[in-house]
Amino acid sequence: MQIRRSFGDRLFSIGNITFFVIFTLLCVYPFYYLFIQTISSNDLSSRGLVTWYPKQIHFNNYVEVLKIKGLSHAALVSLERTVLGTIATVLGSAFLGFLFTKRKMWGRRFWYRFIIITMYFNAGIIPWYIIMMNLHMTNNFLAYILPGIVTPFYVILVKTFVESIPESLQESAEIDGAGTMTLFWKIVLPLIKPIAATIAIFAAVGQWNSFVDTLFLMTDKTYYTLQYVLYKYMNESNSLAAIMRSSQGAMNIDLANLQTATSIRTTVAMIVVTPILFVYPFFQRFFVKGIMIGSVKG
Numbered sequence: 001m002q003i004r005r006s007f008g009d010r011l012f013s014i015g016n017i018t019f020f021v022i023f024t025l026l027c028v029y030p031f032y033y034l035f036i037q038t039i040s041s042n043d044l045s046s047r048g049l050v051t052w053y054p055k056q057i058h059f060n061n062y063v064e065v066l067k068i069k070g071l072s073h074a075a076l077v078s079l080e081r082t083v084l085g086t087i088a089t090v091l092g093s094a095f096l097g098f099l100f101t102k103r104k105m106w107g108r109r110f111w112y113r114f115i116i117i118t119m120y121f122n123a124g125i126i127p128w129y130i131i132m133m134n135l136h137m138t139n140n141f142l143a144y145i146l147p148g149i150v151t152p153f154y155v156i157l158v159k160t161f162v163e164s165i166p167e168s169l170q171e172s173a174e175i176d177g178a179g180t181m182t183l184f185w186k187i188v189l190p191l192i193k194p195i196a197a198t199i200a201i202f203a204a205v206g207q208w209n210s211f212v213d214t215l216f217l218m219t220d221k222t223y224y225t226l227q228y229v230l231y232k233y234m235n236e237s238n239s240l241a242a243i244m245r246s247s248q249g250a251m252n253i254d255l256a257n258l259q260t261a262t263s264i265r266t267t268v269a270m271i272v273v274t275p276i277l278f279v280y281p282f283f284q285r286f287f288v289k290g291i292m293i294g295s296v297k298g
Contacts, residue, residue: 031273037266038062045266061267070221071229075271078226081144082207089203090196092149097158098188102180112159119152129216139220143213148206154199161195162188201279208276230268 037045041056049055065071099105100112122128137143165188173187189196211227218224 031277034266034270034273038270061264062271065264065267065271068233070224071226071268071271073222074224074226074229077141077223078208079275081141081225082204085145085148085207086200086203088145088149089151089154090199093151093154093199094158094189094192094196095184096150097155098162098184099180100155100159101162115150115152115155125216132217138217139223140217141223143217144207144210144225147213148203151203154202157195157199158192161192165191204279205276226272230272233264233268 033051036054037050038061039057039059040050040054041058042061044050044055096115100108102108105111132138132143132147137146169187169191170183173183178187209227211225211231214223214225214228215231218228
């Protein structure tokens, strides 16, 4: 059965589609712009002459930037903290959110409210640094993992999601002799995959992009993350470009391939951004479902 649409409906659909197409292009363009800067002539990009399409395409920037000392090790550190930190955050927040649904938990209301308060109030950078220093978290890889194990927002999402699961499932398991850990691992955890995947996205992006903790807590280069190295190179790109230009030799200078501050900034930024862009599509199908169910009880 074909439904006839009025002129107003068609006009609204056209306007709606046009708006979202433009909005999508505005979201995609910064990444596209960043990419074409990395593969275009360095001389043209530094002068702002590359805007809509690449010019004098080459991939030498990636080859040269990947030669920067310490970059590969920093990438490994970022990968390790992202994987381990995400797993710890998902399991820690999921388990605590599950516990807050159990009426027999000691001091349940107090601890739940206590955790919620931390979402709105914090002591600031200096007390945080003093606490981390007293806990011997300076130059310690655990500083990337332990502080994020329990995140109040994620605990709320899991708690609300678990409350939407019929209690009869857990009651049946308890009658059969299942304890708290068995309930969590065998009953609850398999059922909360959508919200767990949603939390994993948030946690992974946060871990991958974080550099402030490295800036304050790490002086040993062994623990430098890729984002912190990017931060340093952003501030030192002019001097770094001069060093790389001198290493390329003074004979037969090719301006298109000659490293500049702009080429280093854009190339390193592209290297940092790309991995997390490929992670999101794998979790995207869980994202909407997890947020909707985890945010509204019922």
